[in-house]
Amino acid sequence: MTGTFTWNLIGDLQDMWSLPFMLNAFRAGTVVALLAAPAGWFMVLRRQSFAGHTLALVGFPGAAAAVWLGLGVATGYVSFCVIAALVIAALPAGTRGGYSEQSAVIGTVQAFALASGMLFVALYKGFLNGTNALLFGSFLGITAGQVTTLAVLAAVALAVLAAVGRPLLFASIDADVAQAHGVPVRALGTVFLVLLGVAVAEVGQITGVLLVFALLVLPPATAQVLVARPVASLALSVVLALVTVWVALFVAYYSPYPIGFWLTTVAFGLYALAQAATAVRGRLAVRGRLAVAGG
Amino acid sequence: MSVVRADIRPTRRRPEPARRATVVEVERATVVEVDGATAVVGGRTVWSGVDATVAAGEFVAVLGPNGAGKSTLLKAVLGLIPVAGGAIRLLGRPPGQANHAVGYLPQRRSFDTSLRVRGVDVVRLGLDGDRWGIPLPGRRSRAAAARVRELVELVGAGRYADRPIGQLSGGEQQRLLIAQALARRPELLLLDEPLDSLDLPNQAAVAALLSRICRAEGVAAVIVAHDVNPILPYLDRVIYLGHGGAASGTPAQVINSGTLTRLYGTPVEVLSTSDGRLVVVGQPEAPAHHGGRHDRHAA
Ligand SMILES: Nc1ncnc2c1ncn2[C@@H]1O[C@H](COP(=O)(O)OP(=O)(O)O)[C@@H](O)[C@H]1O
Ligand SMILES: [Mg+2]
Numbered sequence: 001m002t003g004t005f006t007w008n009l010i011g012d013l014q015d016m017w018s019l020p021f022m023l024n025a026f027r028a029g030t031v032v033a034l035l036a037a038p039a040g041w042f043m044v045l046r047r048q049s050f051a052g053h054t055l056a057l058v059g060f061p062g063a064a065a066a067v068w069l070g071l072g073v074a075t076g077y078v079s080f081c082v083i084a085a086l087v088i089a090a091l092p093a094g095t096r097g098g099y100s101e102q103s104a105v106i107g108t109v110q111a112f113a114l115a116s117g118m119l120f121v122a123l124y125k126g127f128l129n130g131t132n133a134l135l136f137g138s139f140l141g142i143t144a145g146q147v148t149t150l151a152v153l154a155a156v157a158l159a160v161l162a163a164v165g166r167p168l169l170f171a172s173i174d175a176d177v178a179q180a181h182g183v184p185v186r187a188l189g190t191v192f193l194v195l196l197g198v199a200v201a202e203v204g205q206i207t208g209v210l211l212v213f214a215l216l217v218l219p220p221a222t223a224q225v226l227v228a229r230p231v232a233s234l235a236l237s238v239v240l241a242l243v244t245v246w247v248a249l250f251v252a253y254y255s256p257y258p259i260g261f262w263l264t265t266v267a268f269g270l271y272a273l274a275q276a277a278t279a280v281r282g283r284l285a286v287r288g289r290l291a292v293a294g295g
Numbered sequence: 296m297s298v299v300r301a302d303i304r305p306t307r308r309r310p311e312p313a314r315r316a317t318v319v320e321v322e323r324a325t326v327v328e329v330d331g332a333t334a335v336v337g338g339r340t341v342w343s344g345v346d347a348t349v350a351a352g353e354f355v356a357v358l359g360p361n362g363a364g365k366s367t368l369l370k371a372v373l374g375l376i377p378v379a380g381g382a383i384r385l386l387g388r389p390p391g392q393a394n395h396a397v398g399y400l401p402q403r404r405s406f407d408t409s410l411r412v413r414g415v416d417v418v419r420l421g422l423d424g425d426r427w428g429i430p431l432p433g434r435r436s437r438a439a440a441a442r443v444r445e446l447v448e449l450v451g452a453g454r455y456a457d458r459p460i461g462q463l464s465g466g467e468q469q470r471l472l473i474a475q476a477l478a479r480r481p482e483l484l485l486l487d488e489p490l491d492s493l494d495l496p497n498q499a500a501v502a503a504l505l506s507r508i509c510r511a512e513g514v515a516a517v518i519v520a521h522d523v524n525p526i527l528p529y530l531d532r533v534i535y536l537g538h539g540g541a542a543s544g545t546p547a548q549v550i551n552s553g554t555l556t557r558l559y560g561t562p563v564e565v566l567s568t569s570d571g572r573l574v575v576v577g578q579p580e581a582p583a584h585h586g587g588r589h590d591r592h593a594a
Contacts, residue, residue: 162428164427165429166420166425166428166429166430167424167425169420169424170424170425173406173410173417174417174420174424176399176401177475177476178420178425180373180375181394181421181424181425224411225411227411228416228458228459229416230412230416233411
């Protein structure tokens, strides 16, 4: 963007927030991070990243169709993602409650989603700049109304996730025992995919459909590398997602490069740092043990 | 409001142990009753006409070749698979209605090495993982944490229970899963090949641990076993599944060369060691052909 950077960071932020579109971008980014981190945390735990990525790509024809038909972009994202989530949930489950065996079917859905997205773009002539934003993200032109929609949707999704969180954790780690304990494993799987669809639809509106993993996978994966305690790991992934969004928006404001690039770079940087820290910690522990054994 | 009514305590007496040890052992309550049951999985009859009972506190082995339907039997008892004929009663109720009183350890579960969830978390899920809502800090949460600690000590997993479960050895994971199965103070443990993938010393140690816990807590255990030797010293009863049906009896009735050779359809010898223990030799490890499905009519 255009602003002038000073080392007075608070002043810089106040500067940005005096512009309504930047204020809305920070608000929307915060809402999206709050939902993306817990949804992504369960997605990483359940090894459903491929399904998550597919849902994201389905957002593309959704948004393109909505633009073509003159409906709101958000409506297109959310409705397509939720429908796709229900379709994936309806596919016959793998033997272990996982989705690994469905990857071929899901892959087909991905390809079809991208193709029909391009079709809608072609049908709606003069949408070429928009295509870039749909694929790689944009934080320009987010209205206060959109922020409200995102917030309401995220609040509902988070409330549902909180209600089903514990049995969902059980079903994700240990489906057979969870089922024996009366947990409705299959139904929870469907509920989670729909929640993931909503989360992906929200994230996609900021990061673009190709870069949703910047917020959906990287912060939870980083948190899971650092801590093994579920509640702490969930909380940490939310913090990391918020840091990612804020730093990326801050930098993007002063830079000519798109927001999706910065989001991904910050999130990836945090992940790399976490991996390096764990490696160093592991080596120090080994050295400590050797020292103890030697002395 | 937590007034301790000390005066009530003496009247709340437990059932006299003496009454259970009367002459007729049959008086022990029945935990599982399988009555002429048939299981159909994927359109195929796995077994039919199976009768079996498990009494309170009994240590029972389920033996049989691969594919005989041992795992299916445990799932049918839990109500995870409906029976196609006959009936199964679990604690006097239809399957699926008394699972809160059962600890279940499914077959061959080792956690992915990258799974970053601690052993204690897995044990805790066995206690209250089926509850909706967020676990809020408070009295209930502290009680649950204390119970988890107690379970971890019971199975001797204190040294490694706080490490991510995916990084533990098979034996360590199995001990934690046994702790998980015991979390809700069950009356019955259903363990599907709990000794599988353990080395010999660990097999003996886990078998002894299970027997000790079951005696101490009065829990009945049904253990699917691939190799009967590690649990042989502790058994009260044996259920043999094969040839589409089942045979059950005391270890002495089933664990002898004649019966096992006939049941497995391959020569099996039962030897007696100098200290009077039995050893089964020649028990098929993984029979290439299990007649069970093909000549079902023989049973
Ligand atoms: N999900 C399933 N679909 C179809 N057949 C199954 C399924 N699970 C088990 N079976 C079949 O049921 C039979 C019994 O399986 P199982 O109970 O696992 O045997 P065991 O535990 O004795 O090795 C086997 O022939 C197996 O192939
Ligand atoms: Mg089995």
